[in-house]
Amino acid sequence: MTVAMNVRSAIDPQEITGLVLAGGRGSRMGGVDKGLQNFQGMPLALHAVLRLGPQVGSLMVNANRNLAAYESMGVPVWPDATTDFPGPLAGFLAGLERCETAYLVTVPCDSPQFPADLVVRLSAALQAEDADLAMAVTREADGTLQTHPVFCLMKTGLMESLVAFMAGGQRRIDRWTGQHRCAQVLFDREGDAAGFFNANTLDELRSLSR
Numbered sequence: 001m002t003v004a005m006n007v008r009s010a011i012d013p014q015e016i017t018g019l020v021l022a023g024g025r026g027s028r029m030g031g032v033d034k035g036l037q038n039f040q041g042m043p044l045a046l047h048a049v050l051r052l053g054p055q056v057g058s059l060m061v062n063a064n065r066n067l068a069a070y071e072s073m074g075v076p077v078w079p080d081a082t083t084d085f086p087g088p089l090a091g092f093l094a095g096l097e098r099c100e101t102a103y104l105v106t107v108p109c110d111s112p113q114f115p116a117d118l119v120v121r122l123s124a125a126l127q128a129e130d131a132d133l134a135m136a137v138t139r140e141a142d143g144t145l146q147t148h149p150v151f152c153l154m155k156t157g158l159m160e161s162l163v164a165f166m167a168g169g170q171r172r173i174d175r176w177t178g179q180h181r182c183a184q185v186l187f188d189r190e191g192d193a194a195g196f197f198n199a200n201t202l203d204e205l206r207s208l209s210r
Contacts, residue, residue, distance in 0.1 A: 010119075010120045010121075010123040010124040010127065011102075011103060011123035011124075011126070011127060012057075013055060013056055013057050013119065013120075014057035014101070015057065015101050015102045015103055016055075016056045016057055016101055016102075016103040016104070016105055016119060016123065016153070017056060017057065017058045017059070017060065017095070017099045017100065017101045017103070017104050017105070018052040018053065018055065018056035018058070018059045018060070018104075018105050018106075018107070018119070019059075019060050019061070019062055019091065019092075019094075019095035019099075019104055019105065019106045019107075020035075020045055020048045020049055020052060020059070020060070020061045020062065020106075020107055020108075020109055021062050021088055021091040021106055021107065021108045021109060021150060022034065022035030022044075022045045022048075022061055022062060022063045022070065022108075022109035023062045023063050023064040023079065023080055023090065023091050023094075024087075024088075033063075033065050033066050033069075034109060034110055034199075035048075035061075035063060035070070035109035035110075036066060036069055036070075037199075037202075037205060039112055039199075039205065039208065040112075043069075043073075044109050044110055044112055044199070044205075045061060045063075045070065045073065045109040046073050047112035047113075048107055048108070048109050048111070048112060048114075049061065049073050049074075049075060051107075051112065051113075051114065051116065052105075052107055052118075052119075053075075054116075055105075055116070055117075055118060055119035055120065056105060056119060057101060058100070058101065059075045059076075060075055060076045060077070060078060060095060060098060060099075061073065061075055061076070061077045061078070062077075062078055062079070062080070062091035062094045062095060063077050063078075063079060064079045064080055064083070067079065076098070078094045078095070078097075078098055079094065080093075080094055081093065081094065081097075086166070086171055087171045087173075088106075088108075088149075088150050088173055089162065089165075089166060089171055089172075089173060089176060090166070090171075091106065092104075092106060092152075092154070092162060093159070093162050093163065093166065096154075096156055096158070096159040096162060097159065099156045101156065102155065102156060103123070103126075103153060103154065103155060103156060104153070104154055104156055105118075105119050105122065105123075105152065105153040105154075106150055106151070106152050106153075106154075107150070107151055108150045108151075108198060110198045110199045110200065110205075111151075111195070111196055111197060111198040111199075112208075113194065113195045113197070113208075114151065114195045114196060115187060115192055115195050118136065118151065118187075119153065121185055121187070122134040122135075122136065122151075122152075122153040122183075122185055123153055125183040125185040126153055126183050128183070129181070129183040130181070131180075131181045131182055131183040132154065132155050132158060132180040132181045132182065133152055133153065133154045133155070133158070133177055133180055133181070133182045133183070134152070134153045134154075134182070134183040134184075134185055135147055135148065135149050135151060135152050135153075135177070135182060135183070135184055135185065136148040136151035136152075136185055136187055136196065137184045137185060137186050137187065138186070138187050138188065138192060138193040138196055139186070139188050139193065140193075145184075145186070147174075147184060148196050149173040149174065149177060150173070151196065152177075158180065161176070161179065161180070162176060165179070
């Protein structure tokens with residue numbers, strides 16, 4: 001169910017840990033470390049760190065390469081438990097294993113302009129629906145809704161469920177989130193949709209820079 005939310009009922013940011021996901025292969029960028037690619041004079045991942053930091057109580061990065069470069073951004077860096085780049089859920093799990101707050105929120109490293117009120121809107125919806133997770137949704141030009149599952153706020157109590165899911169060889173986010181009560185939060189204010197644009201290729205990164 002896609003809902004509007006009352007931000008006054010949002011979760012205290014100090015109860016939320018932020019996680020920037022930068023652990024992918026970067027295969028569509030030719031195998032480069034996507035989070036370290038330059039955007040407006042800074043690495044993509046640093047943009048995400050600076051944008052997410054004010055919205056949460058603490059912050060981490062999930063990365064699997066060039067760990068020292070990510071550590072220089074001033075936040076703890078945690079790799080996946082395995083070395084085969086199993087995808088975003090492995091990043092979720094790396095964050096859940098180290099999270100010391102009641103909630104974890106994730107953002108990808110390749111969408112440096114996500115809304116500055118992302119977390120408060122996700123958390124208000126999670127509270128309003130008594131959900132286990134909340135994910136961002138935008139409206140496409142043709143009116144269809146597009147879910148962005150890596151922009152996800154979740155209860156840290158879901159870690160056991162995720163461990164069992166991945167132990168069974170599963171890796172698809174939608175199959176895991178489908179096992180839990182999920183609030184879908186529509187971001188349809190002016191400029192919202194553009195904020196979720198992700199640079200998967202070098203051409204898309206150049207386009208975003210323009």
